[in-house]
Amino acid sequence: MNPSRFSQIYHYMTLLIVFLIMAIPIVTTLIYALSSSWGASILPDSLSFKWFVQLWQxxxxxxxxxxxxxxxxxxxxxxxxxxxxxxxxxxxxxxxxxxxxxxxxxxxxxxxxxxxxxxxxxxxxxxxxxxxxxxxxxxxxxxxxxxxxxxxxxxxxxxxxxxxxxxxxxxxxxxxxxxxxxxxxxxxxxxxxxxxxxxxxxxxxxxxxxxxxxxxxxxxxxxxxxxxxxxxxxxxxxxxxxxxxxxxxxxxxxxxxxxxxxx
The missing domain is CATH 1.10.3720.10 (MetI-like)
Incomplete structure (x- = not known):
C-alpha cells in the first residue's frame, strides 16, 4: 500500500474513533431522554417526546x-x-x-x-x-x-x-x-x-x-x-x-x- 494512502486512512480512522468516543455519551443521553422507559434491554422499550414536552412547559x-x-x-x-x-x-x-x-x-x-x-x-x-x-x-x-x-x-x-x-x-x-x-x-x-x-x-x-x-x-x-x-x-x-x-x-x-x- 502507498505510504501516503496508508497515512490518510490512519488519520481518518483516528478521527472517526475520537468522534465516536465523544458522540456515544451524547447519543445515549439523547436516546434515554427520548425513551418512555428503559429497563434491562439493550434498546429502550418505547420512544416518546414527553420528557422534552414536560421540560419546555x-x-x-x-x-x-x-x-x-x-x-x-x-x-x-x-x-x-x-x-x-x-x-x-x-x-x-x-x-x-x-x-x-x-x-x-x-x-x-x-x-x-x-x-x-x-x-x-x-x-x-x-x-x-x-x-x-x-x-x-x-x-x-x-x-x-x-x-x-x-x-x-x-x-x-x-x-x-x-x-x-x-x-x-x-x-x-x-x-x-x-x-x-x-x-x-x-x-x-x-x-x-x-x-x-x-x-x-x-x-x-x-x-x-x-x-x-x-x-x-x-x-x-x-x-x-x-x-x-x-x-x-x-x-x-x-x-x-x-x-x-x-x-x-x-x-x-x-x-x-x-x-x-x-x-
Whole structure:
C-alpha cells in the first residue's frame, strides 16, 4: 500500500474513533431522554417526546434558562467592554507587560472554585458588601471566569496583525488612536473575538459551583435547576442535558455562519 494512502486512512480512522468516543455519551443521553422507559434491554422499550414536552412547559426551567442566559451574556459583555481598552494599552503602549498579563489572567484557574466560593462568602455576606445570594456576586465571578478565554483569544489574533503600523497609518490621516483600534484593528479580530465569546459562554452557562454556593435557589440558574431536578427522573435530567447541548450547538452554528458570511 502507498505510504501516503496508508497515512490518510490512519488519520481518518483516528478521527472517526475520537468522534465516536465523544458522540456515544451524547447519543445515549439523547436516546434515554427520548425513551418512555428503559429497563434491562439493550434498546429502550418505547420512544416518546414527553420528557422534552414536560421540560419546555415547565415555567421554572424557562426561568432558570433565562437567568443563565442573562448572567452569562452580561458577564461576557462586561468582560468585552472592560478588556478592549486594556488590550489596546497592552499591545500598543506596553507590549512587554503581556508576560505579566498572561500570569494575571490565569489566577482565576489557580484556585479551586469551592475555595474561592468560601472566601467570597466570607467577604460579601456582611455589610457594606452584602452581595451573597444576589446575581451581582455571580456576575463578578463570571467576569473573572470569562476573562482568560476572551483575553487569550483576542490577544492571539492581535499578534497576527501589524498593529503599530496600522494605527500609525490611521493617525497620519487624523484618526484618534483608540478610534483607529476600534474601526481598523477590531474588525480584523472578529474571528478571535467570536471564538473567545463562544468559549466563555459555553463555560459560563454550564458553571455550577459558584452558582450553587453563592446564590443557590435564590437565583436558580440552569445547572442549579438540573441539580435540584436530578432526583425527579433520569429521563427528565437527560432531557435537560440534551437541551443544554443543543443550545450550545445552535449558538456555535450561528457563530460559524456569521464568521463565514463576513470572512
Amino acid at each position: 415547565d415555567a421554572r426551567f424557562l426561568a432558570a434558562l433565562g437567568r443563565s442566559l442573562l448572567i452569562s451574556c452580561a458577564a461576557i459583555v462586561l468582560t468585552f467592554v472592560l478588556l478592549l481598552p486594556l488590550i489596546f494599552f497592552v499591545t500598543y503602549y506596553a507590549p512587554k507587560s503581556q508576560k505579566i498579563m498572561n500570569f494575571v489572567i490565569l489566577i482565576p484557574f489557580a484556585m479551586p472554585p469551592i475555595v474561592s466560593s468560601i472566601g467570597l462568602m466570607q467577604i460579601y455576606s456582611e455589610p457594606p458588601f452584602l452581595l451573597t445570594g444576589t446575581p451581582w456576586i455571580l456576575l463578578g465571578c463570571y467576569f473573572t471566569i470569562a476573562l482568560p478565554f476572551v483575553y487569550r483569544s483576542i490577544i492571539n489574533s492581535v499578534q497576527t496583525l501589524a498593529i503599530h503600523d496600522l494605527i500609525d497609518c490611521a493617525t497620519l490621516f487624523g484618526a484618534n488612536k483608540f478610534y483607529a483600534f476600534l474601526r481598523i484593528i477590531l474588525p480584523n479580530l472578529r474571528h478571535g473575538v467570536l471564538s473567545g465569546l463562544l468559549l466563555a459562554f459555553s463555560f459560563l452557562i454550564g458553571e455550577f459551583v459558584f452558582a450553587n454556593i453563592l446564590v443557590g435557589n435564590r437565583f436558580e440558574t440552569l445547572q442549579v435547576y438540573l441539580f435540584n431536578m436530578n432526583g425527579k427522573s433520569g429521563h427528565f435530567a437527560s432531557a435537560i442535558l440534551s437541551s443544554y447541548f443543543f443550545l450550545v450547538m445552535l449558538l456555535s452554528f450561528i457563530v460559524m455562519r456569521v464568521n463565514r458570511k463576513k470572512g
